Amino acid sequence: MAIAAKTEAGRDGIAALLDRPAQALAAFDYDGTLAPIVADPSRAYPHPRVVSALASLSRHLGLVAIITGRPAGLAVELAGLAGAPGLDRLMVLGHYGMERWDAASGKVATVAPPDGLRAVRTALPSLLTSLGAGRADIEDKGLSVAVHVRRLDDPAGVFAAVEGPLRELAEEHGLVAEPGRMVVELRPRGMHKGVALRGLVTEARATVVTFTGDDLGDLTAFAEIERLRADGFDGVRICSGSAEVRLLRKQADLVVDGPEGVTRWIEDLVGQLDARRSTS
Ligand SMILES: [Mg+2]
Structure with a gap:
């Protein structure tokens, strides 16, 4: 049907x-x-x-x-x-x-990483530790960084605690924070x-x-x-x-x-x- x-x-x-x-x-x-x-x-x-x-x-x-x-x-x-x-x-x-991959060429076309990403990468571990989320998984995607809290105790509570500070960190360095399912991603604007x-x-x-x-x-x-x-x-x-x-x-x-x-x-x-x- x-x-x-x-x-x-x-x-x-x-x-x-x-x-x-x-x-x-x-x-x-x-x-x-x-x-x-x-x-x-x-x-x-x-x-x-x-x-x-x-x-x-x-x-x-x-x-x-x-x-x-x-x-x-x-x-x-x-x-x-x-x-x-x-x-x-x-x-x-x-x-x-x-980035783009097409099956015909089998290749990935990409762009340069955004300014500010390096500073965000450096600042993240201590910021997360200060928020009680030092064990969150940091996924470095090359053009963005994602913070995953799904594997922590009380993921919803940790998510609520880190979302605002991660948004501020992103803005400070010209990026945006995109919340998702137990993840916040910091990535280029636009x-x-x-x-x-x-x-x-x-x-x-x-x-x-x-x-x-x-x-x-x-x-x-x-x-x-x-x-x-x-x-x-x-x-x-x-x-x-x-x-x-x-x-x-x-x-x-x-x-x-x-x-x-x-x-x-x-x-x-x-x-x-x-x-x-x-x-x-
Ligand atoms: Mg999805």
């Missing part, structure tokens, strides 16, 4: 995608969307069926892309995308679009998933756009879809639902149950696209 959207715009968007798949761009967040959230972010492997589902989807659509806050190369490695069958046209935008999505829409000349995400950093991509819809594009905002994030769920056209639900949604879509192709 088809998975239905809860909004009219979402239903129109899905209908448009089925009618004009060659003009469609489907973009996905990685962590919490294609891969379950795990305590150790270096072991966030994709849902077991999702890579082959993405490959099947990319046979039908204009462009399938992953837009993640992770370094592009790391997402490619974790997801096992390099050389995966059927994924030759997949694109991965890492660091919110500052680049976010909305900007990354807009660039891909232009590049792919897409007229139908879907974005699937699970966390607060995905709200900018949802907002971009709203903007595109106001300009006459079709679009669908899909939430990979979790108990941790409620705001995204409210703004979505369609809510599915975590990476398992996302995988089923992709498989369902592929089934409908296959059926249309075989009858056309």
